[in-house]
Amino acid sequence: MIKDNQVIFNRLHVFLDAIAVALSFALAFIIKFKTPFAETVPGQTALSTGVYFSSLYFFIPLYLILYSANSLYTSKRVKRIRTEVAEIVRANTIGVAIIIIALFMISSANEMYVNYSRSLIFIFYAVNIVVTTAYRYFIRRLLYYFRRKGNNLKHILLVGYSRAAEAYIDRLYANAQWGYVCHGILDDHVPIGTIYKGVKVLGTIGNLEYILPENKMDEIAITLSLSDYDQLEEIVAMCEKSGVHTKFIPDYNSLFPSNPYTEDLMGLPLINIRYLPLSNSFNAFIKRLFDIVGSLLAIIIFSPVMLAAVIGIRLSGKGPVIFKQTRIGRHSKPFTMYKFRSMVMQTEEDEKKAWTTKEDARVTPFGRFIRRTSIDEMPQFFNVLIGNMSLVGPRPERPQFVEKFKEEIPRYMVKHQVRPGITGWAQINGYRGDTSIRKRIEYDLYYIENWSFGFDLKILFLTVFKGFINKNAY
Secondary structure, three states, X not given: OHHHHHHHHHHHHHHHHHHHHHHHHHHHHHHHHOOOOOOOOOOOOOOOHHHHHOOXXXXXXXXXXXXXXXXXXXXXXXXXXXXXXXXXXXHHHHHHHHHHHHHHHHHHHOHHHHHOOHHHHHHHHHHHHHHHHHHHHHHHHHHHHHHHOOOOOEEEEEEOOOHHHHHHHHHHHHOHHHOEEEEEEEOOOOOOOOEEOOEEEEEOXXXXXXXXXXXXXXXXXXXXXXXXXXXXXXXXXXXXHHOOEEEEOOOOOOOOOOOOEEEEEOOEEEEEOOOOHHHOHHHHHHHHHHHHHHHHHHHHHOHHHHHHHHHHHHHHOOOOOEEEEEEEOHHHOEEEEEEXXXXXXXXXXXXXXXXXXXXXXXXXXXHHHHHHOOHHXXXXXXXXXXXXXXXXXXXXXXXXXXXXXXXXXXXXXXXHHOOOEEEOHHHHOOOOOOOOHHHHHHHHHHHHHOOOHHHHHHHHHHHXXXXXXXXXXX
16 A cells, blocks of 8 residues: 555655746746846847746756656655755756756757846746745655554564664654554564564564565565574565565664665675775865865964964973874874974873873963863864865874774774864764763764765864864863
């Protein structure tokens, strides 16, 4: 029943999207030509209303194809609204680019289209995003309402009790709006009657051959533990023979990122244990270019602050202005990191004993100020310019602590596959200084696996508001 509903729902979406495109174009036309804000250019030959609206013969099919290509007709049951909005914006952006290119080509062959309003297209772009997002959000809320009332539910059965099964149930339990009803678990090792968050172990995996013919389940989720993977092929064959939709949730998600990178080796699927977007040469080039430009601008903008810091350090006591310290960077290679000196002079052995803690007597009064305001980190803009560091990335650590943490914290060394940064995702979330290393690594790994240029901009933007003042810097 769910499958039939999904087909009908997708067809309805296609129809409503076509209506939305036509309505958006009409609204854009009114805004452009029929309001007090309409622009008029003396001597300009205006096209007729019929010519403009005939564009819909091209616009509507184009946008329906783009929406399909951008996954807007896949199930929205577990898709986040922000993901759907991003897909709408992406499809519309590509659509406008295609329309502008097509208009340029057509106008060179037919001079009439030289007068086709380009601003109308951009008004349509903005209006269509708003209209499409609004109506799709309304439908989403309507579906949530029906699901809370017990309609449009998807009935599932889990095969195998494992960490993956518990994690899946956790997500279904926390997101009732998805409309999933889990009827139970089949497992050969956990006693029948065992309950996890209301979901009961109903029997053994062998019971599956009696349950499937009843055709009461919309989905079978295979959540076997690693020790039972020898049964996987048989279970998949049984489920596919019955025609029920089957999904596989691996029990090794702790080893893989949320979006593993797969490759096709002449028909043999390969799963990379960890996909790093910055392993892509183009992504790495964009990030490095941004680092060079950004560090140069930062050095220029903050030069008065750095000059004031130099004077303050000179007045606070003897010793060099710049403190140099060996840190571990990309590919686990050591480099010299620069900071403004914030402590009294000490021997190399004393320095290696531990990191700074609250009320640390080694920190000077002026040093405490520049540490809390992150001014002491500003010389690292030169590290970024040289190429040892990046504006955004995991914070680099001292060699002795790297040796310690790599034995104690799983996946700690993954952070060294990218350049360390002045600020990072962990830092703006409060994990800086004397805080949990494990939580810091979790945030660092999330950043590494989900890097994008936009993500870097977001971190830098948040750093301005919450990253400079550091309550954990002592």
